[in-house]
Amino acid sequence: MAQFWKPGADKPRILEDEDGGVVFVSAALSSAPTSGFGYANIDKQRQRLPIYKYRNAILYLVETHATTIIVGETGSGKTTQIPQFLKEAGWAEGGRVIACTQPRRLAVQAVASRVAEELGVRLGEDVGYTIRFEDLTTSDVTKIKFLTDGVLIREMMEDPLLTKYSVIMVDEAHERSISTDVVLGLLKKIQRRRPELRLIISSATIEAKSMAAFFLDRKGRQRVETHESGPSKEPAILSVEGRGFNVRIHYVVEAVADYVQAAVSTVLAINDQEPAGDILVFLTGEDDIGVAVSLLTEEAQANGNKSSGLIVFPLYSGLPRAEQDLVFSPTPRGKRKVIISTNIAETSLTLEGIVYVVDSGFSKQRFYNPISDIENLVVAPISKASARQRAGRAGRVRPGKCYRLYTEEHFINEMSAEGIPEIQRSNLVSCVIQIKALGIDNILGFGWLASPAPETMIRALEVLYSLGVLDDDAKLTSPVGFQVAEIPLEPMISKMILSSNQLGCSEEIITIAAILSLQSIWVSSRGAYKELDEAKMRFAAAEGDHVTFLNVYQGFLESGKSSQWCHKNFVNYHAMKKAVEIREQLRRIALRLGITLKSCERDTEVVRKAVTAGFFANACRLDVYSHNGMYKTIRGSQEVHIHPSSVLFRVNPKWVIYHSIVLTDRQYMRNVMTIDPSWLTDVAPHFYQHQ
Numbered sequence: 001m002a003q004f005w006k007p008g009a010d011k012p013r014i015l016e017d018e019d020g021g022v023v024f025v026s027a028a029l030s031s032a033p034t035s036g037f038g039y040a041n042i043d044k045q046r047q048r049l050p051i052y053k054y055r056n057a058i059l060y061l062v063e064t065h066a067t068t069i070i071v072g073e074t075g076s077g078k079t080t081q082i083p084q085f086l087k088e089a090g091w092a093e094g095g096r097v098i099a100c101t102q103p104r105r106l107a108v109q110a111v112a113s114r115v116a117e118e119l120g121v122r123l124g125e126d127v128g129y130t131i132r133f134e135d136l137t138t139s140d141v142t143k144i145k146f147l148t149d150g151v152l153i154r155e156m157m158e159d160p161l162l163t164k165y166s167v168i169m170v171d172e173a174h175e176r177s178i179s180t181d182v183v184l185g186l187l188k189k190i191q192r193r194r195p196e197l198r199l200i201i202s203s204a205t206i207e208a209k210s211m212a213a214f215f216l217d218r219k220g221r222q223r224v225e226t227h228e229s230g231p232s233k234e235p236a237i238l239s240v241e242g243r244g245f246n247v248r249i250h251y252v253v254e255a256v257a258d259y260v261q262a263a264v265s266t267v268l269a270i271n272d273q274e275p276a277g278d279i280l281v282f283l284t285g286e287d288d289i290g291v292a293v294s295l296l297t298e299e300a301q302a303n304g305n306k307s308s309g310l311i312v313f314p315l316y317s318g319l320p321r322a323e324q325d326l327v328f329s330p331t332p333r334g335k336r337k338v339i340i341s342t343n344i345a346e347t348s349l350t351l352e353g354i355v356y357v358v359d360s361g362f363s364k365q366r367f368y369n370p371i372s373d374i375e376n377l378v379v380a381p382i383s384k385a386s387a388r389q390r391a392g393r394a395g396r397v398r399p400g401k402c403y404r405l406y407t408e409e410h411f412i413n414e415m416s417a418e419g420i421p422e423i424q425r426s427n428l429v430s431c432v433i434q435i436k437a438l439g440i441d442n443i444l445g446f447g448w449l450a451s452p453a454p455e456t457m458i459r460a461l462e463v464l465y466s467l468g469v470l471d472d473d474a475k476l477t478s479p480v481g482f483q484v485a486e487i488p489l490e491p492m493i494s495k496m497i498l499s500s501n502q503l504g505c506s507e508e509i510i511t512i513a514a515i516l517s518l519q520s521i522w523v524s525s526r527g528a529y530k531e532l533d534e535a536k537m538r539f540a541a542a543e544g545d546h547v548t549f550l551n552v553y554q555g556f557l558e559s560g561k562s563s564q565w566c567h568k569n570f571v572n573y574h575a576m577k578k579a580v581e582i583r584e585q586l587r588r589i590a591l592r593l594g595i596t597l598k599s600c601e602r603d604t605e606v607v608r609k610a611v612t613a614g615f616f617a618n619a620c621r622l623d624v625y626s627h628n629g630m631y632k633t634i635r636g637s638q639e640v641h642i643h644p645s646s647v648l649f650r651v652n653p654k655w656v657i658y659h660s661i662v663l664t665d666r667q668y669m670r671n672v673m674t675i676d677p678s679w680l681t682d683v684a685p686h687f688y689q690h691q
């Protein structure tokens with residue numbers, strides 16, 4: 001009997017309906033048995049995956065085609081099996097390596113450990129991974145390497161033709177992150193120079209024909225006709241039929257007013273009414289995840305036995321690795337794990353115990369406005385492709401259910417088939433410098449999968465020119481441009497590091513750079529707002545957050561890197577440990593670039609000047625006529641406010657610089673620092689000449 005489900009504001013119910021329910025894809029596609037799967041040995045599990053039947057077809061297509069596009073349901077085995085098929089067929093012999101890219105770091109680590117486990121090898125040896133600031137591979141030993149698309153682009157700077165790879169699989173290509181689009185454009189170029197390189201583009205939800213059209217160019221086709229021995233340049237498309245287990249989809253009958261509250265009610269209803277199985281909830285960011293975690297934890301405490309079986313874990317990219325890892329821990333007997341996540345868990349991941357998925361229908365997405373030069377993170381509706389990926393986190397090791405907190409009508413009529421590629425809605429400063437560093441000067445004619453807006457390109461070129469990274473001919477300057485490109489951070493942070501060399505404060509600036517590359521060093525307040533504020537005030541510097549970070553870092557070192565010290569001060573211990581690690585890597589990079597490591601002995605003026613040398617484009621002035629602490633950006637005159645998490649919140653100094661903007665009810669500046677406005681024209685005369 002099918003079910004329709006309707007969350008109520010106070011008491012959610014799961015309603016029975018004799019009419020046919022909405023079933024994900026089709027029950028007829030189910031090809032795996034519905035029980036016993038978890039107990040089979042790994043070889044048997046592998047053989048039961050839908051992709052297994054396609055092993056020979058895949059190997060044949062890869063042998064005979066330069067590019068193969070593989071579309072198969074979530075959980076059909078693309079990510080974990082294809083690299084193994086290739087290895088078994090000899091593609092990793094003779095010192096060659098098989099690469100598989102993922103848009104997200106968490107997925108890279110998770111799939112690499114799964115594949116190592118399936119092959120019975122130690123992670124980091126035959127099977128390894130590389131993400132920014134972490135390389136778990138062994139040269140001459142690693143045969144299958146998982147990595148983020150961003151890391152693959154960085155590798156091209158050292159080895160432009162990626163000569164060690166025999167096959168590169170670009171997985172989850174539907175995500176269309178900036179790095180995925182750039183990687184696809186670059187790989188297409190590399191293929192012309194290295195016809196023996198094979199590409200696999202895979203996803204559960206890509207439009208295979210338009211992807212194939214991108215890889216098919218006239219020149220390529222002509223070459224096929226004349227070179228019979230090489231692989232065909234015409235891309236092959238393979239559709240893998242079948243999925244692991246059914247996922248039954250439930251829609252709300254009426255639109256919900258508050259998706260966080262509805263998600264919490266749904267989790268409680270599942271816990272009350274459904275058999276054992278963990279729950280994965282998709283919300284949008286740290287803030288709404290924090291609210292949901294608190295509500296569920298309170299509910300579990302208040303309800304005694306009824307909800308006490310729930311163990312709730314948040315999951316988002318800024319969460320330290322050790323806390324992220326908790327979501328993979330086995331669920332204790334008699335308990336039910338609830339993971340409340342951003343779209344970090346949307347693709348590639350298999351979380352073994354997950355039976356139920358709750359999908360809010362929203363995610364945080366970047367939107368850049370080249371006119372105001374502001375990039376906001378906005379909560380926006382997801383696409384159908386994302387919704388399918390989210391549902392696909394269930395049904396991987398047993399049948400599952402997905403509760404969509406939106407109506408079926410909304411899914412069918414309102415949701416776009418695919419999201420807007422990130423390249424068309426982001427600031428492109430980092431992207432442009434990477435492409436330039438690879439020696440590609442004609443950015444507009446790069447051969448984009450989707451062209452970015454010309455205004456956005458112009459803005460990026462303008463900022464890079466003002467940073468001294470590009471010259472009048474829009475070429476990378478030497479040495480500054482090349483050095484900035486070599487540091488694996490945002491160009492503004494890299495420029496700040498380089499400037500600290502002349503100003504004699506590189507030790508301090510490297511600490512700030514390490515902390516800025518983390519989401520937050522404070523623990524989330526968990527309701528204890530007053531205590532968190534008081535703790536912050538112990539470190540707060542009148543100059544703002546950047547100098548405050550130096551105080552916290554110093555305190556952490558003086559405590560002997562103590563976790564108790566962190567706990568007492570509301571500082572996130574794991575984040576601080578990560579900051580120490582990143583700082584060590586940045587020190588090594590700085591030394592390689594010839595930067596002298598020197599401390600200014602806490603001369604906060606030179607520290608702030610170095611930050612300004614990188615972030616001058618983010619300068620704002622207090623609007624003295626506003627009584628609510630409103631600032632206007634110098635370029636673009638946009639209204640912005642200091643974020644409540646900043647130590648300058650309510651202090652409202654006249655001139656400030658920020659690191660990033662978040663949009664909630666207003667545009668808020670995060671990580672804010674006071675400046676002297678004369679520094680702006682000192683460090684960026686071209687940028688501010690008309691002010």
Ligand SMILES: Nc1ncnc2c1ncn2[C@@H]1O[C@H](COP(=O)(O)OP(=O)(O)OP(=O)(O)O)[C@@H](O)[C@H]1O
Nearest residue numbers: 074075076077078079080081114204348350396397
């Ligand atoms: N860590 C794991 N623990 C248990 N089973 C796993 C694990 N990882 C993968 N599997 C099994 O292997 C199957 C295939 O996973 P894989 O990631 O290769 O699929 P996929 O087709 O790439 O999916 P997606 O499109 O969602 O990334 C899963 O459905 C699951 O049955």
